[in-house]
Amino acid sequence: MSSKLGYDVTDPTVHVLRASSFMQNGPSKQVRSLEDLDRWVRSQAYHDTIAYISNTSRAIQGHRLTRDFPVTEQMRRLCEIFDGLEHLLVEHTPKADESNASMPVGQLRSRSYRTWMQHMFQHVFNKLDDAIHENCKHINELGQYLRRSFGNATSVDFGPANELMFLFFLCGLFRAGILLAKDTVAAALMLFDRYIHLVRRLVITYALPIAKDPMSSVDDYYFLPYLWGAAQLSLDCPFTPMECEQSKVIESYRQDYMILNIIEHLQKTRGGQLSEVAFHLWSILSIPTWPQVYNGLERNYRDHVLCSFRTVEHAIFCELMSFEPVFSPSQLERAYLGQDRQKNEEDMELEPRYAKFHWELSPPVSRYNSMEPESFLGFPQSTTENKSDDSEDDRLCMVRQIANETDPNSTSFFPDRRANTNDSLTSFGNDGP
Known part of the structure; x- marks a missing residue:
């Protein structure tokens, strides 16, 4: 039951209980x-994931990576996260020197990879704080998805489970209202493309096996x-x-x-024709x-x-x-590509006054x-903007608690903008190999 003063937490609703959890x-x-x-497969996350993949596939039909598409300032700030991650990769590229001359190459790569992961953890949250508008209560959740997108520090490998976490990150950005409909194409062809290029460098630098x-x-x-690459080519394809x-x-x-960029990468790294190095593809x-290629891949x-246990068992x-x-x-919606987008454009021509609002709708x-933190903690919603630093910090720390503290990929993060970078990195001293 609710009142003008707040929520009676002695008789909480299901939504209040879930939000508190x-x-x-x-x-x-x-x-x-x-x-x-x-x-x-019956969860909200699964349905949202399928909807996001399908709608993004429709949106990027006929778009090229090098052609103009809307890029907002918010999207540019998110892409800057990868600038720092690329720099960290250069800093932590495994190098043989006198101090570790007797260390096997594989062990050296594993140690360097775990070191990169530790620095990546801190970098992700610091940059998300900068890239996302202030007081976003979903920053911990988004940060956890993002930092699980670059492999597993325990088994030292990479696979579709990590890609799924980046998909959760992208989908979560739209679910939280951080990215809007006009960001749909850029999220796939710009932000996701940056992610894939970094993953390739990680795999090559640290020789990560496939999981x-x-x-x-x-x-x-x-x-x-491959899936979104086929979607790109499902309309106005030159070959x-x-x-x-x-x-x-x-x-x-x-x-x-x-998809062409990937095929070229496969041929160079595996040394052979596509029929020899990737027969199924x-x-x-x-x-x-x-469109038929897309349907088969999808x-x-x-x-x-x-629906593979090996993929979803690692998801959070x-x-x-x-x-x-x-x-x-x-029924889960599927993207029928090709003429589907042309029909939509014809429909908009019939109602031109709605055309410019197409993506906004x-x-x-x-x-x-989501519910406001004050609401599901049992407090009345504040009407003033003056809040003490202590109460805000306490609430932020509570949001950012991690359930599985034994997971080396789940180090807790407590932001302190007043601390310098070197001091903040010391919190990961016990999370190394």
Whole structure:
């Protein structure tokens, strides 16, 4: 029951209990056995993930990486996070010297990778604080998704489970209202593209092995670049799927399309033709049209990546990406590409006054309406802007608690803008290899 003074926490609603649980526990793992996979495919997070992938796929049809698309100031600030991560990678590239001359190369790489991960943890939260508007109560959840996107410091590997966490990060940015509908194309072709390029450097620098389900049709560290790469080409494509391995096509368009950039990378790193180094992918690219390629990849991604226990057992869930079951289950929407976008444009021509508002009315995923911290803690909502520093810090620290403290990828973070960088990094001294 509620009153004008606040909430009566002696008889809390289900929503208040859930929100209080998020505040106290933070993001946590939910898929611990094969039986939990059924709960996962019925969860809000799964439905939001499918909706985000499908709507983004529609949005990026016909767009090239090098062509103009809307890039907001918020998007630029988020991309700057990767500038610092690239710099950290240069600083912590494994180098043999006199102090570790007797150390095996593999052990040296593992130690350097864990050191990079420790610095990355701190960098992610500091830069998110700068990139996202102040007083965003979802910053801890978004930070946890982001810092799990770069591999596993315990097993020293990388796979689609880490890519899923970056997908949660992207989806969460839209769910929290930090990114808007007009950011949809840039989130995939700019922010996600920066992520993939950094992942490639991490894999090469530290020789990370692949951690993936063998049933996946793509024998690579990630899957979404292939899926969204096919979506890019599903409208106004200058070449067919069977032509994308030709050297002249790669040379002409590798800067424009994700999938060509990846094919070139595979050929260079694995040393051979696509039919030799990635047979399953080569087989899929024998399909006549790009929308058909997309449909085949999308089906495999759902069945053998998103529904793989090896992928989802590492995922964490919280408020934006919730493991709670959907209240009114509906058929999951699939992106039918190609002529679908042309029909939408024709519809807008019939109603031109709505055309300029198209993206504002069509976000890639539904906005999450959260309760204010004062509400679900049982306090009346404040009407004044003057709050003590102590109360704000206490509430922020409570939001940023991590459930699994034994997970080396889950180091707690307590921001202190007054502390310098060297002092703040000392909090990770016990989290090394």
